[in-house]
Amino acid sequence: GTGNFSPTVTWSANGGTINPITGLFNSSSVGTYTITATSQQDSTKAGTATVGVVAGVSNSLLITVDGGPTGGYKNGAFVTLTVCAPGTSTCQTIDHVLVDTGSVGLRLFATGSAGGQFDPAGFPLQKDGNGNAIAECNQFADGFTWGSVSLATIQMAGEVASTVPNATVVGVPIQVIGDPRVPSVPPGCTGVRDESTVSVFMANGVLGVGTFQQDCGSNCVNNIPTPSVYYSCAAACNATPLSSLAQQVTHPVWALPQDNNGVLVELPSIPSGGTTTVTGKLIIGIGTQINNGLGSATVFNIDNNPADFTYGYFITNFNGQSPNSCSYISSGSKAYFFPASGNPLLVTCEGNNSKYYCPTSLLPLSATNQSAANTNNSTGSVAFNIVSADTLFANNSGKNVAFSELGSPNAPVKKCGTSFDWGLSFFYGKYVFTAIEQQPVTGTNYTGPFWAY
Numbered sequence: 043g044t045g046n047f048s049p050t051v052t053w054s055a056n057g058g059t060i061n062p063i064t065g066l067f068n069s070s071s072v073g074t075y076t077i078t079a080t081s082q083q084d085s086t087k088a089g090t091a092t093v094g095v096v097a098g099v100s101n102s103l104l105i106t107v108d109g110g111p112t113g114g115y116k117n118g119a120f121v122t123l124t125v126c127a128p129g130t131s132t133c134q135t136i137d138h139v140l141v142d143t144g145s146v147g148l149r150l151f152a153t154g155s156a157g158g159q160f161d162p163a164g165f166p167l168q169k170d171g172n173g174n175a176i177a178e179c180n181q182f183a184d185g186f187t188w189g190s191v192s193l194a195t196i197q198m199a200g201e202v203a204s205t206v207p208n209a210t211v212v213g214v215p216i217q218v219i220g221d222p223r224v225p226s227v228p229p230g231c232t233g234v235r236d237e238s239t240v241s242v243f244m245a246n247g248v249l250g251v252g253t254f255q256q257d258c259g260s261n262c263v264n265n266i267p268t269p270s271v272y273y274s275c276a277a278a279c280n281a282t283p284l285s286s287l288a289q290q291v292t293h294p295v296w297a298l299p300q301d302n303n304g305v306l307v308e309l310p311s312i313p314s315g316g317t318t319t320v321t322g323k324l325i326i327g328i329g330t331q332i333n334n335g336l337g338s339a340t341v342f343n344i345d346n347n348p349a350d351f352t353y354g355y356f357i358t359n360f361n362g363q364s365p366n367s368c369s370y371i372s373s374g375s376k377a378y379f380f381p382a383s384g385n386p387l388l389v390t391c392e393g394n395n396s397k398y399y400c401p402t403s404l405l406p407l408s409a410t411n412q413s414a415a416n417t418n419n420s421t422g423s424v425a426f427n428i429v430s431a432d433t434l435f436a437n438n439s440g441k442n443v444a445f446s447e448l449g450s451p452n453a454p455v456k457k458c459g460t461s462f463d464w465g466l467s468f469f470y471g472k473y474v475f476t477a478i479e480q481q482p483v484t485g486t487n488y489t490g491p492f493w494a495y
Contacts, residue, residue, distance in 0.1 A: 051079040058095070069095045100200030101301050101327055101334070105309065107320035107444045107466075111138045111157065115244045116435070116443055117376040117466040119309070121324055123249065124197040125150070127164045128204065128213035133197070136160055138246045141324055143307065143476040143493075144372025144463070145250035146257040147291035148196060149180065149187060149217040151240050159246050162218045165192045166211075168289055170274050170282065177224045177273045178217050178291060179231035180257065183375070183453040183463070186233035187243070190221035191272070196294045198249075201326055203297035209288040214297045219247075228279045230270045248374065249294070251305045251324075253344060253354065253491035254479050256290040260348055263287065296478050301327030303481035304490060306334050307373055311471035314404075314427070316434050316442035320470070328475055329484040336486060339475060339494040343417035344370075346479060346491055355455075356493070358462040360409040361385050368458030369411065371474060371493045375465030377448040378426060380409075390451060391431050398431030399449040405429070409462070413492075426468070446470040 053062050056076045058069030067077060074094050081087040103121045110118050119141045125148075126133035136150060137158035155161040167175040168191040176191040193213025196203045203214050220238045227236065237243045250257065261267045262284050270281035272290070284290055296302050309322035325334045342356045345367075358369035361384050377398065382388035385407075391400035405428045412421040429447040448467050455461040468474075477483060477490030 048083040050082045052082055054078045054080065067093065071095065072097050098331060099300070101325055101331055103199050103324040103326075105141060105307070105322040105324050107309070107322070109443045110244045111159075111240060111246055112244045117445055117448060118245060118443075119307070119322070119373050119466055119469070120245065121249060122158070125160070125165075125216070126195040126197065128166065128193050128195050128211075130164075132164055134160060136246055140245040140248045140374055141307065142248050142250050142252070142372060142374025143305070143474070144252055144370055144374050145182065145248065146252045146254050146293045147217060147250045148194075148214070148247065148294050149189075149219055149250065149291070150247035151219045151243070152189065152221045153240050153246070159240065160218070162190070162192060162221050162223065165194055165218070166213065167192055167223060168211075168215050170284075170289075172274070174274045174276050175224050176282075176284070176289060177221075177275050177279055179227075179269065179271060179273065180217060180291075181233055181269060181271075182237065183379075183455070185235040185237035185242075186231060187217065187219045188227045188231050188236070188238050189217050189219040190224045191215050191289070191291060192218045192221070196297070198294065198326060201298050201301060203294045206288050206292045206297045208286070214294060215289060215291050217291050224275045225277070225279050228273060230281055231273075232269065250374075251293065251295055251476060253476060253493070255293050255296045256287055257292075258284075258290055259287065262290060293478060295326055296481070298326070301330045301334075302478070303330065303483060304328040304475060304477035307469055307474045307476075309469045309472070312444055312446050314447065315429070315437045316445040316447075318438065318441050318443060320444045328477055329486060336475060336483060336488070336494060337473075339473060340420050340422045341413075341418060341488055341492050341494040342411055342420050342422075343413040343492045345414040345417075354491070355458070355461075356414050357412045358409050359412070360462060361407075366460055366462045367414070368455045368460065369462040369464070371464040371468065371476070371495075373466050373469055373474070375463050377445075377450045377465045378428070378467050379450050379452045379461070379463035379465060381452050381460050381462075388428070388449075395431040395435065397450055399428050399451070400430040400432050401428055402430070404447070424468075444470075
């Protein structure tokens with residue numbers, strides 16, 4: 043209309059409760075409701091909309107920090123999940139799957155179904171255009187895993203991932219480590235060490251819930267990166283690109299129909315010197331349910347440009363050294379991994395613990411994290427302590443397995459050299475969010491990828 047008129051409406055609903063002014067609607071009961079907006083200028087004019095209220099799904103998995111399936115794991119956060127052959131009710135429940143916010147994709151060891159370990163029989167192999175099985179050489183910071191790419195339905199609490207966008211087959215691609223259905227490790231698959239057995243890796247699998255949708259992404263589309271990642275296997279396995287992103291090992295949370303923008307890891311504070319076991323939560327989704335809101339967490343955006351050598355990282359300033367542009371938060375890493383440059387008190391241990399730091403007494407340290415360049419400019423200081431690994435591992439007659447003060451020299455990161463890895467020691471007493479690329483966070487202006495705490 044024209045002239046002096048009111049553009050406001052009065053809101054009403056046929057169930058639940060609704061604020062007549064703001065239109066904020068709530069219902070504690072499942073059902074279908076009609077929302078009506080009535081003109082205050084002319085009550086004969088109204089519009090309606092239908093709202094469906096559905097039952098929320100369980101999005102929380104129990105995390106247990108213990109010694110793992112072999113009993114010797116230090117600082118490992120584990121969950122139990124269920125995998126099924128796609129389109130069937132043939133399922134297996136796998137325990138002691140390591141939660142890793144620093145990698146992407148579900149990886150299970152093909153060690154048989156006894157003791158919560160995975161038997162790949164009945165889980166179809168991912169095939170290339172020539173009908174050959176696809177296999178993967180996946181690189182972690184301390185070693186590599188070799189195995190097939192297979193298809194599975196993944197159940198995490200009440201959430202089920204059954205397919206991925208643009209896929210031509212049913213199922214979510216996972217890596218089956220040590221799968222006897224593909225040839226042995228090819229010469230091009232190399233690394234620090236082969237971790238393709240439970241006895242070496244000391245877990246039944248890895249649930250990679252990092253910041254990207256696939257584990258290789260555009261780097262493996264029409265290209266063969268160095269080192270090679272994907273292989274086409276007939277009588278032998280040869281490195282190959284994957285033109286379809288849907289064939290790559292996929293972030294299982296991203297493949298969910300809801301709560302698919304990231305995860306929250308909650309672990310309580312633990313005593314100085316360590317403890318025998320810790321329980322916490324892996325909560326699926328960010329800002330999607332009442333238990334996973336960002337709240338007051340600081341968001342640290344990461345570099346999301348694949349052409350940049352700092353792709354996938356944020357920045358840490360530590361010990362007066364040049365800013366480290368290759369920093370990340372990884373629950374799958376056992377300790378704080380960082381350089382000792384300029385700090386003579388950060389000496390490494392001797393003997394069996396030589397890969398860890400052994401200062402002569404408790405060493406208080408601090409660092410400042412900041413978002414990657416040209417992002418949201420967040421900064422925040424972190425105070426943390428390092429205690430001799432010899433001392434930590436001897437406490438409580440060697441029974442402790444969870445440590446908030448464990449440190450180690452940093453492992454090299456591809457194209458970066460030095461790095462700062464905020465491992466599981468960092469997680470105790472915090473809520474740590476990991477957001478997936480291109481996925482918005484409900485109720486905020488944030489879109490992944492980022493870490494927040």
